[in-house]
Amino acid sequence: xxxxxxxxxxxxxxxxxxxxxxxxxxxxxxxxxxxxxxxxxxxxxxxxxxxxxxxxxxxxxxxxxxxxxxxxxxxxxxxxxxxxxxxxxxxxxxxxxxxxxxxxxxxxxxxxxxxxxxxxxxxxxxxxxxxxxxxxxxxxxxxxxxxxxxxxxxxxxxxxxxxxxxxxxxxxxxxxxxxxxxxxxxxxxxxxxxxxxxxxxxxxxxxxxxxxxxxxxxxxxxxxxxxxxxxxxxxxxxxxxxxxxxxxxxxxxxxxxxxxxxxxxxxxxxxxxxxxxxxxxxxxxxxxxxxxxxxxxxxxxxxxxxxxxxxxxxxxx
Ligand SMILES: Cc1cc2nc3c(=O)[nH]c(=O)nc-3n(C[C@H](O)[C@H](O)[C@H](O)COP(=O)(O)OP(=O)(O)OC[C@H]3O[C@@H](n4cnc5c(N)ncnc54)[C@H](O)[C@@H]3O)c2cc1C
Numbered sequence: 337x338x339x340x341x342x343x344x345x346x347x348x349x350x351x352x353x354x355x356x357x358x359x360x361x362x363x364x365x366x367x368x369x370x371x372x373x374x375x376x377x378x379x380x381x382x383x384x385x386x387x388x389x390x391x392x393x394x395x396x397x398x399x400x401x402x403x404x405x406x407x408x409x410x411x412x413x414x415x416x417x418x419x420x421x422x423x424x425x426x427x428x429x430x431x432x433x434x435x436x437x438x439x440x441x442x443x444x445x446x447x448x449x450x451x452x453x454x455x456x457x458x459x460x461x462x463x464x465x466x467x468x469x470x471x472x473x474x475x476x477x478x479x480x481x482x483x484x485x486x487x488x489x490x491x492x493x494x495x496x497x498x499x500x501x502x503x504x505x506x507x508x509x510x511x512x513x514x515x516x517x518x519x520x521x522x523x524x525x526x527x528x529x530x531x532x533x534x535x536x537x538x539x540x541x542x543x544x545x546x547x548x549x550x551x552x553x554x555x556x557x558x559x560x561x562x563x564x565x566x567x568x569x570x571x572x573x574x575x576x577x578x579x580x581x582x583x584x585x586x587x588x589x590x591x592x593x594x595x596x597x598x599x600x601x602x603x604x605x606x607x608x609x610x611x612x613x614x615x616x617x618x619x620x621x622x623x624x625x626x627x628x629x630x631x632x633x634x635x636x637x638x639x640x641x642x643x644x645x646x647x648x649x650x651x652x653x
Contacts, residue, residue: 393486
């Protein structure tokens, strides 16, 4: 399979002609400028977080030559995919990665509580499908575990590479991707298959004109932080009329405490956190007031298209 036919061309200048002895007839010529990096693979996966890294790991384990590119240089905390439900834990177990999550200090969660109108319902996590607990690893931990597994399986991972387009052959079939690496150099990665795992504002989906089946808008934003004295052995979900909240025990003796509320209400850092948790559940607000305050709370953007970003520091209270 040849390299993708996406040469960029540069008007190189005036060069000396060779029309005859001594002749110096100037003429215009163009010179193809190859991108500074061209590679070719069975599969290029754009986006190296959970979806992309897991896909790359499975394809590499199946024997394919896989390249993963991600514009981010390192994994960051995000509240999405923080509380792993049974199906996610089962997958990690089957892939041989659950032990790594546990070894990272992620505590087992053996109960779920739901609080609504002051009524608490408790559900125990029954052992089934080889899983007797749920987990809430922080995303940098989980993303690294899955990405490392992809690399161990033989996939190549290139961080700091932003893809901006797909390449196509004369028939219009996608033949790879092109973008820039973290030194600003152009790159072209050819592939038999391109996988877009680049989040909700997917460049790849747009480039291949993927049809939109459902388009939604978000009514809430999430404010979250890590408290040191709110731990337990339960995922706690709290449903109020004007705000919902949750407590997710994670590593390091910390729990992620979050509230979901209208975007206009979540900008006030730890103070807003206390007010919103009190709206959802006064009992949880009392626990929060007695716990050690984290240095920052972070707003996860209300716009779904920005959800792969770092969030907006909301400051100290
Ligand atoms: C608020 C919220 C809460 C959620 N909670 C849960 C939950 O509790 N449980 C659950 O199972 N799911 C949850 N989800 C859904 C879950 O987060 C997503 O399904 C999952 O994160 C998708 O992972 P991903 O790897 O596909 O994309 P992302 O995590 O969005 O990662 C995309 C990656 O692609 C990279 N990228 C993007 N564009 C480019 C480009 N042009 N070039 C190179 N790289 C690029 C980014 O840097 C990023 O690393 C939640 C989602 C949200 C928004």
